[in-house]
Amino acid sequence: MSEGRPVKHSLTLRGHRTSVSLEHAFWIAFREMAKANGQTLNGLATEIDESRGEDVGLASAIRVAVLRHAQGRI
Numbered sequence: 001m002s003e004g005r006p007v008k009h010s011l012t013l014r015g016h017r018t019s020v021s022l023e024h025a026f027w028i029a030f031r032e033m034a035k036a037n038g039q040t041l042n043g044l045a046t047e048i049d050e051s052r053g054e055d056v057g058l059a060s061a062i063r064v065a066v067l068r069h070a071q072g073r074i
Contacts, residue, residue: 003023003024003025004023005023005024006021006022006023006059007021007022007023007024007027008020008021009022009027011041011042011045012042013042013045013046013049014046018058020045020058020059020062021059022059022062022063026062026063026066029066029069029070030044030062030066033065033066033069036069045058045062048061048062048065049061
């Protein structure tokens, strides 16, 4: 598996299935973030989805949320 290639996974947001493509490292960090927050992956994705702007894709919003979370721990 190439670290730089996006990997597609399905998520359920408010009862609807959607696919999100993130690089493997972001999936790992996203799962860790959900666990640290006591949330499911779908719950965290829904929270991020609800707070993103209309012109921001879900994958991009997740990457930014993961980055901000990581920066807060440094």
